[in-house]
Amino acid sequence: MRRIAWRAGELLGVLFIVSFGVFMLVTLMPGDPAVAILGEGHPPAEYEALRHELGLNDPLLIRYWDWLSSAATGDLGRSLVPPQSDVSDRILGALPVSVQLAVMGLLIALVLAVPLAMWSAAHAGGAVDRMISAGMFATLSVPSFLAGLLLIMIFANGLGWFPRAQWVRIGEDPVGNLHHALLPAIVIALMELALFTRILRNDLIVTLKEDYILAARAKGMPPWRILVTDALRPSSFSLVTLMGISLGRLVGSTVIVEYLFALPGMGSMIVTASGQGDFPLVQGAVLVIALVYVVVNAGIDLSYGYLDPRTRRVHA
Amino acid sequence: MGHEECQAVNILEVNDLHTVFTTPRGVMRAVDGVALSLRAGETLGIVGESGSGKSVLGRTITGLIADNATTSVSGSVRIGGHDIHALTQKARRRLWGPEVAMVFQDPMTSLNPVKRVSTHLTEALRLHLGLGRKDAYERAIDLLRQVFIPDPTRRMTQYPHELSGGMRQRVVIAMALACDPKLLIADEPTTALDVTVQRQILDLLAALASERNMATILISHDLGAVEGRTDRVAVMYGGRIVETSDTARVFANPVHPYAEALLASIPRIGDAPHTVLRAIEGAPPNMLTLPTGCSFAPRCRFATDRCHEEQPELRELADKGTTHVGACHFPLLPVHQEVS
Incomplete structure (x- = not known):
């Protein structure tokens, strides 16, 4: 319990630093928000008045404090670009899309990577192992826009199995939502699959050399059972760590996939907002992504205790 | 089937077991x-220096080391009438536990760190004996009692790192005994343990073996561990058995210069102070x-040209009519004992 409280404190510290970094970076972004709002060709006094109204003339630290204190209450300000909606609302609309894509993509990658890696590791150096790793490097070297376009051509346009360029919210139609999300999730999965398989395979090969694997074999345990019950868990540290990092990263960076499939996710939202100089939206979105990142990785840290009992605190 | 078992x-x-590894650096005859x-x-001690092939022999006997791309095994191993190396992988696995079991050297690494003690013990019981979850659990507690682990019910829920060496x-021993093996191969079972614990573990193994009438092979480089706890001993050198007989006979009257040198390198409590320990x-x-x-010839005090050219075969060397055999062209006579 104390450990979790300690972690929560750490988390807050990290978030504080991140928020400062985000604020500073966005402040350094080129472009004048007043121009972004009013458009060009107005008298300088009008711009100046608007800047004053937005609080842009206040000292930096004061502005940071204002932003942070309202962010803490969930108010991330208003978007500068019409329709000038609430930043929090915009993020709440885009975040579920991105999280769903990332989670589905990772799950698909995981479901494929685990058996592939186990097969590879069990027959390391064999023909199948070499084929799998060649295949993995092939998927790794195909850019995601190309893979995405191919999948759209084949499965959406050609075979008509999947709709394209639409998004159905999960609240409206769960089945339709999955149907729409599957193809983009596969594109994301392909990007992660090679790395997952490779990392797990290599860790498994190391684990399979352990004495306890030999001891399990000497008990007459079948090879597949040894792989699943003896080798997989001690081998999954790197994979779990990598998945945590991937999840945090994917939430904000599936821009290409979002554009390809016309999905209203975080990535495309941030790119558009940056282009328009909509700094409150960028600030808010980046802060939320940082929050997701930090929380996910804290969860990953806690999961090590499950993966390896030795890392748990000893209790009398 | 029944007929076969009766005869065994x-x-x-x-018989004539060879284990040959093809390594990038050359061909290695680990068991020759x-x-x-x-x-x-019956209890057999297999002694020898590191690299003499004793562990490989143990693993080849169980079939853990078997023919594959880089390993060639020839000769035969019959355990309870089953020709281990003629069986399929699957058939062999069915013998691992009920017929033959192994205790490994380092208990720090031969238990899976992420599995509880209970899982280590019950999984083999459930696999081989088809016990249900509850029966297997009861049986596992009973096994822990048999190896004198105090408070077995609590130990069951613990992880290996929570236990002492x-x-x-x-x-590990309880795990090996789970399915009542007829043959137990203990590969350096005490090498990784504290000296004070070594004796306890060796005595425990000996007691369990006699209680269960189990055949035991005790592989060790520690002659002290083997003396007094084994019926027979085989001394290995360079992948071969160079001398074997009743333990007492070998210890009292070694015929192979290597065996003799090995015995002479044990410090004895009865030695006079400042006695120089003879190392090989x-x-x-x-x-x-x-x-x-002879593979020992380069280190042998008595080696002649013949030793360097001609491989000696195992033959009766000492007292005729006993099972005391050695592989040496110029075996030590009992006289040597008295002189030294």
Whole structure:
């Protein structure tokens, strides 16, 4: 319990630093928000008045404090670009899309990577192992826009199995939502699959050399059972760590996939907002992504205790 | 099947066993023509220096080391009448537990860190004996009691890292005994343990073996561990057995110069103070480039040209009519004992 409280404190510290970094970076972004709002060709006094109204003339630290204190209450300000909606609302609309894509993509990658890696590791150096790793490097070297376009051509346009360029919210139609999300999730999965398989395979090969694997074999345990019950868990540290990092990263960076499939996710939202100089939206979105990142990785840290009992605190 | 088992008086019969590894650096004859047999309840010690092939022999006997791309096994191993190396993988696995079991050297690494003690014990019981979850659990607690682990119910829920080295080795032994094997191969079972715990573990193994009338092979480089706890002993050098007989006979009257030198290198409590401990000069042979003749010849005080050229075969050397055999052209006579 104390450990979790300690972690929560750490988390807050990290978030504080991140928020400062985000604020500073966005402040350094080129472009004048007043121009972004009013458009060009107005008298300088009008711009100046608007800047004053937005609080842009206040000292930096004061502005940071204002932003942070309202962010803490969930108010991330208003978007500068019409329709000038609430930043929090915009993020709440885009975040579920991105999280769903990332989670589905990772799950698909995981479901494929685990058996592939186990097969590879069990027959390391064999023909199948070499084929799998060649295949993995092939998927790794195909850019995601190309893979995405191919999948759209084949499965959406050609075979008509999947709709394209639409998004159905999960609240409206769960089945339709999955149907729409599957193809983009596969594109994301392909990007992660090679790395997952490779990392797990290599860790498994190391684990399979352990004495306890030999001891399990000497008990007459079948090879597949040894792989699943003896080798997989001690081998999954790197994979779990990598998945945590991937999840945090994917939430904000599936821009290409979002554009390809016309999905209203975080990535495309941030790119558009940056282009328009909509700094409150960028600030808010980046802060939320940082929050997701930090929380996910804290969860990953806690999961090590499950993966390896030795890392748990000893209790009398 | 029944007929075959009736005929097999010996639990274990090993004939002309060779284990050859093809490594990038050359061909390694880790086990080079070993024959031995073991009856129910009998204990055989296999001693030798590191790299003499004793562990590989143990693993080849169980079939953990078997023919594959880089390993070639020839000769035969029969355990309870089953020709281990003629069986399929699957059939062999069915023998691992009920017929033959192994205790490994380092209990720190031979237990899975992420599995509870209970899982280590119950999984084999459920697999081989088809016990239900609850029966297997009861049986596992009983096994922990048999290896004298205090508070077994609590130990069951613990992870290996929560146990001491001696306790872990007891768990490893309980694991090996789970399915009542007829043959137990203990590969350096005490090497990784504290000296004070070594004796306890060895005595425990000996007690369990006699209680269950189980044939036991005790592999060790520690002659003290073997003396007094085994019926017979086989001394290995360069992948071969160079001398074997009743333990007492070998210890009292070694005929092979290597065995003699090995025995002379144990410090004895009865030795006079400041007695110089006799070590064996030179290093164990490089298994990749074994000499043509006797592999001990380069380190042997008595070696002649013949020793360097001609490989000695195992033959009766000492007292005629006993099972005391050695592989030496110029065996030590009992006289040597008295002189030294």
